[in-house]
Amino acid sequence: MATDIPGAPPPIHHAPHAGMVERFPTGQVVYLAPLPLPTDLPAQDYGHAVGEVNDTYLDFGVGLPPVFAWQMGLGTPFWVIWFMGLFAPALVWLLTLSNGLGFEQATQNALEFIPYGLEVGAWAALAPLAIYLFITFNHLDKYNEIVPTRFNRQRREVCFVPRGHTEPIFVPWESLSAWVVQARSVNQYGLDIRYAMGVGFYHAPHDEHYSLEFFCGGFDLAVCNWEAIRAYMEYEVHSLKEIQDPLDLQNPGDPPHEGLHTFYNARERMRRRRKNREVGFFYPFWWYTYHVLTLWTLPNHLTEWEIRRIKSIGRAIVPEAMQNWSTPLPPEQWAKPSAELQRLSEAVKTLRQHRPELNISTRFTQVQQTDRKSA
Numbered sequence: 107m108a109t110d111i112p113g114a115p116p117p118i119h120h121a122p123h124a125g126m127v128e129r130f131p132t133g134q135v136v137y138l139a140p141l142p143l144p145t146d147l148p149a150q151d152y153g154h155a156v157g158e159v160n161d162t163y164l165d166f167g168v169g170l171p172p173v174f175a176w177q178m179g180l181g182t183p184f185w186v187i188w189f190m191g192l193f194a195p196a197l198v199w200l201l202t203l204s205n206g207l208g209f210e211q212a213t214q215n216a217l218e219f220i221p222y223g224l225e226v227g228a229w230a231a232l233a234p235l236a237i238y239l240f241i242t243f244n245h246l247d248k249y250n251e252i253v254p255t256r257f258n259r260q261r262r263e264v265c266f267v268p269r270g271h272t273e274p275i276f277v278p279w280e281s282l283s284a285w286v287v288q289a290r291s292v293n294q295y296g297l298d299i300r301y302a303m304g305v306g307f308y309h310a311p312h313d314e315h316y317s318l319e320f321f322c323g324g325f326d327l328a329v330c331n332w333e334a335i336r337a338y339m340e341y342e343v344h345s346l347k348e349i350q351d352p353l354d355l356q357n358p359g360d361p362p363h364e365g366l367h368t369f370y371n372a373r374e375r376m377r378r379r380r381k382n383r384e385v386g387f388f389y390p391f392w393w394y395t396y397h398v399l400t401l402w403t404l405p406n407h408l409t410e411w412e413i414r415r416i417k418s419i420g421r422a423i424v425p426e427a428m429q430n431w432s433t434p435l436p437p438e439q440w441a442k443p444s445a446e447l448q449r450l451s452e453a454v455k456t457l458r459q460h461r462p463e464l465n466i467s468t469r470f471t472q473v474q475q476t477d478r479k480s481a
Contacts, residue, residue: 118306118315122283125470133289136467138329140281141447142336143454143470149337150330151349153303155320157254159346162434164338165254166305167318168421169350170363171242171412176405179238183231184401190227195219246415253422255305255318258432259339262441265428266307268316274428275316277307279339280447286328287319303328305335329466340443365410369403450477 122128126137138145154172157165195216202212253267253274262279287302301324306317322328334349343349346362355371356362376393379385397403424432453473457464464472 118283118285118308118317122285123470123474125467125474127467132291133287135285135287136325137283137285138332138466138470139284139336141444141450142280142282142284142339143447143473144336144340144451145329145333145466146455146458147326147330147333148352149334149343149349150352151334152327153320153322153331154350155303155331156334156346156349159338159344159349161344162258162260163432164257164259164335166257166335167320168249168252168254170416171409173364173368173405173409175242176408176412177400179235179242180405180408181400183235185399186231186234187224187227188399190223190230191220192223194223242412246412246419249416250419250422253424253428256428256432257335257339259341260435260440261431262339262443263431264305264307265431266316266318267425267428272425274425274431275307275309276431280444281307283307283317284332284335286322286325286332288325301325301328303331305332363409363413364406365413366403366406369397369406446477450474453477 122137122140124137124139124141124143128135128137151169154169155166157168157170159165198219199212199216202215203209252269256265257279258265259279264277264279264282266275266277267273268275282305284303284305287300287304289300289302291298291300301322302319303322304317304319306315308315322331334343337343338349347356353372353375355364355368355375357367357371360367360371373393376385376390380390450473453476454469457469457473461469
């Protein structure tokens, strides 16, 4: 789903290019396109923003929820209760001993603290749990309102249906802007850095900027989400499994989304890796510990419930012009990448081999400067 990044990042630049860095008071925007050059990072949709994927198009912005979201949404409050109810009393016990008050007094203080710690932990856990549930249900209501941004690789075009519009807007793939926003803010815990990956364009006829952004866990993760789209459009990946199942947890015949089946597949994979001595002796212990602290299979059940809820709500109606645009074309009518994109993509790969220490923005900028000089 689209989101707002704190710190008021600037609107889409009228004439951006891959590698351009635009700074604002609380952060910066790193442009990855146009042109959509290869980033050399894995084509992985860690944010699960990609929805349907087929031979003709990819839907972006309305992907199905991952299990990890429920694991964090439920596991974090559960961790708070465990910490205040068990770890904090243990700390009280150690502090009492260090003050020389004896074993009996330390044990008494710890036991007296447990009910208080559990009560404080329960109230402290209730707030983030309520916020997470509110955000989750709020997002569920948007599935029947938002028309996905659709990437058609046969036509090499992108289709947007901005809110408030009834007709789609078609944008050439190689002119689409893509970026990563890095925004800093200060809260009571210190410096908070947030990242978001976005795509959009400047629509000259209406003199408006249209964009779609969503939060990511870090800069590289945001770039990986963009690389998943770029790789699909350039025929480097072809299915949702390739970009959303890096651990290969979906067996043949499993549903394309995450759920209870991915838990059992993950457990079987863990046991197989331990049997083949691919992981250490303590790996199964930490695997079970993590899943116990995130409430075992409850997140998987809730993910499947959420997916059923999304299907019952229904998706937004796709405009007829967008449906016609989404029909497959004969291979002889497929659009081809421009000579400039092919030339610069090869130059980026070559520079990556010779100068692997360069970051993405520097690599893209150097290649384009060299190309302009040679031209």
